[in-house]
Amino acid sequence: MATVNDQLPTLPSGRPRGWAVLHQERPRPERIRTRPWAWRLAVATVCFGAFMGQLDASVVTLTYQPLGEQFHAGPAAVEWVSLSYLLALVALLVPVGRFSDAHGRKLMYLYGFAVFTLASAACGLAPGLGVLVGFRVVQALGAALMQANSVALVTTSAPAARMRSALGMQAAGQAVGLALGPTVGGALVATVGWRWVFLVNVPIGIVALVSGHYLLPRTRAAAPGRPRVDALSVLLLGGATTAGMLVLSVGSGLGLPVWTAAGPALAALTCGRAFVRRQRRGPDPLVDLALLRRGGIAPGLVGGLCGYLVLFGPLVLVPVVLGRGGASALSCGLVLTALPLGFALAATLADRLLPPGWDDRRRCRAGAAGCVAALALLAALPMTPGLLPVPLGLLGIALGVFTPANNTLVMRAVPQTSAGTGGGMVNLGRGLGTALGVAAVTLTLHLAPAGAGARAAAGVLLAFAALALATTSARQPRAKA
Structure with missing residues (x-):
C-alpha cells in the first residue's frame, strides 16, 4: 500500500512543493528521526494535545459566573459555552477519524492544533455570549482533529515493546490537564479575568504546533480511495x-x-x-447497532456515559454552590481540584494499589460502588469549602478505578475488525455523558425549591452512579471474534 507521501509531489530534499505544502505530511528531520529517543519526543508532543484537551474540559465551568455577570445571562444560556463544544465534538469525532485515515493523521492532527489555537484566541476576544458559543464550535472541530488521531500517533511513533509506556505517558498528560484545570482556571478568573481561560491555550498551542511539525512521524499508510463519511x-x-x-x-x-x-x-x-x-x-454507519447486541457492550457504554456524567456534573455544581456563598473563583478551583486529582491518581496508580487478582469486571464494580458511596456522602455533608474536598476526592478515586476498567471491558467485547467503530462509540458515550452532566445539574438547580437545589443535584448524580453500578451486573462480555 502506498504511503500518503508517495502520492504527492516532493522536492529532492523530501519537502513538499507548491500547494502540496498544505496537504502533504512533512517528514521529521533525519537527525531527529534516526535517534533512539525520537519516539519519546513524538509522544511528548501528543501529550500537549492531551493536556490542552483535558485542561479545557475541566476549566470552562469556572467561567460561568463571570460570563453571566458580564453578558447578563442566566445559567441556562451560559451552559451553552460548554454544551456547544461538547455536542460538536460528539458529532465530529467519528467522521474526522475516518477522514484522517485517508489524508494523514499527522497532517490532520496539526490542523487540529492550528484550529484549536486560533479558535481559543477568538473565544478569548469574543464580544458577546453568542459569538463565544459559535467559536466554541470551531474550537471543538480542532479538538476532534486532535482527539481522533492522538492514540494512533502514539502507537505509530513508539516501538511495540514500549507501547504500554507510551500510552501511559499520554494518559499522564491527560491526567495533569484534568487535575490542573480547576486550579488554573480559578486563578485566571480571579486575577486576570475569564478571557484568559481561553487565551492561555494560545502559547501552548503554538509551541505544540511547531513541535509537531518537526517531531511527529508521517502516516505510514493511507487508506485507499476516498474516506467513507x-x-x-x-x-x-x-x-x-x-x-x-x-x-x-x-x-x-x-x-x-x-x-x-x-x-x-x-x-x-x-x-x-x-x-x-x-x-x-x-x-457505513457511525454507530454499528449490531455491536450493541453483543454481550456487555451496550451496558458498558451506558455505564461509561454515566461515569462521565458523574465526573463533570460536580464541575458545574460546586462553583454555583460556593459562588452563591461568596467564595472566590480561586477558592472554587482549589476545592474542585480534589475531583480530577483523585481521578488522575487512581487511573495511573490503580495497577499498583489494587489487589493483583482483581480483573476488570471486579474493578468496574468496586469503582461504581465507590461512586455511589461518595455521592451519598456529598448529598449528606454540608457543601462548604472545608468539607467538599473529601467526597469529591473519593468520587475522583472511584471514577479513576471504574472508567478505565469499563472501557477495557467494552473494547474487549468488540471484534478486532470493528475496533475503530467501538472506540468511536466509547467516545460518543463520553461526550454525551459530559454534556448531560452539565445539562442535568443546571436543570436540577433551576427546578428544585429554593435552598434545596444543591442536594437535589447531588441526588440526581447519585441516581446515575447507581445506574452505572447496575450495568456492572450485566453478563460477562464475550471474547473477541
Whole structure:
C-alpha cells in the first residue's frame, strides 16, 4: 500500500512543493528521526494535545459566573459555552477519524492544533455570549482533529515493546490537564479575568504546533480511495443531540416560554429516529447497532456515559454552590481540584494499589460502588469549602478505578475488525455523558425549591452512579471474534 507521501509531489530534499505544502505530511528531520529517543519526543508532543484537551474540559465551568455577570445571562444560556463544544465534538469525532485515515493523521492532527489555537484566541476576544458559543464550535472541530488521531500517533511513533509506556505517558498528560484545570482556571478568573481561560491555550498551542511539525512521524499508510463519511448521519446525530439539549435548557430557565420546547423536542425525536434507521440501513454507519447486541457492550457504554456524567456534573455544581456563598473563583478551583486529582491518581496508580487478582469486571464494580458511596456522602455533608474536598476526592478515586476498567471491558467485547467503530462509540458515550452532566445539574438547580437545589443535584448524580453500578451486573462480555 502506498504511503500518503508517495502520492504527492516532493522536492529532492523530501519537502513538499507548491500547494502540496498544505496537504502533504512533512517528514521529521533525519537527525531527529534516526535517534533512539525520537519516539519519546513524538509522544511528548501528543501529550500537549492531551493536556490542552483535558485542561479545557475541566476549566470552562469556572467561567460561568463571570460570563453571566458580564453578558447578563442566566445559567441556562451560559451552559451553552460548554454544551456547544461538547455536542460538536460528539458529532465530529467519528467522521474526522475516518477522514484522517485517508489524508494523514499527522497532517490532520496539526490542523487540529492550528484550529484549536486560533479558535481559543477568538473565544478569548469574543464580544458577546453568542459569538463565544459559535467559536466554541470551531474550537471543538480542532479538538476532534486532535482527539481522533492522538492514540494512533502514539502507537505509530513508539516501538511495540514500549507501547504500554507510551500510552501511559499520554494518559499522564491527560491526567495533569484534568487535575490542573480547576486550579488554573480559578486563578485566571480571579486575577486576570475569564478571557484568559481561553487565551492561555494560545502559547501552548503554538509551541505544540511547531513541535509537531518537526517531531511527529508521517502516516505510514493511507487508506485507499476516498474516506467513507456518512454526512447525513453526522447531521442527524448533531440535530438530535442539540435539539435535546435545547429542550433541557428551556426547562432550565433559558428565558423562553416553556411551550417553545415543543419544537426542539419534536426535532430531537425526528432526528433521533431517522438516525437509528440510517444506522440500520446505511452502508457505513457511525454507530454499528449490531455491536450493541453483543454481550456487555451496550451496558458498558451506558455505564461509561454515566461515569462521565458523574465526573463533570460536580464541575458545574460546586462553583454555583460556593459562588452563591461568596467564595472566590480561586477558592472554587482549589476545592474542585480534589475531583480530577483523585481521578488522575487512581487511573495511573490503580495497577499498583489494587489487589493483583482483581480483573476488570471486579474493578468496574468496586469503582461504581465507590461512586455511589461518595455521592451519598456529598448529598449528606454540608457543601462548604472545608468539607467538599473529601467526597469529591473519593468520587475522583472511584471514577479513576471504574472508567478505565469499563472501557477495557467494552473494547474487549468488540471484534478486532470493528475496533475503530467501538472506540468511536466509547467516545460518543463520553461526550454525551459530559454534556448531560452539565445539562442535568443546571436543570436540577433551576427546578428544585429554593435552598434545596444543591442536594437535589447531588441526588440526581447519585441516581446515575447507581445506574452505572447496575450495568456492572450485566453478563460477562464475550471474547473477541
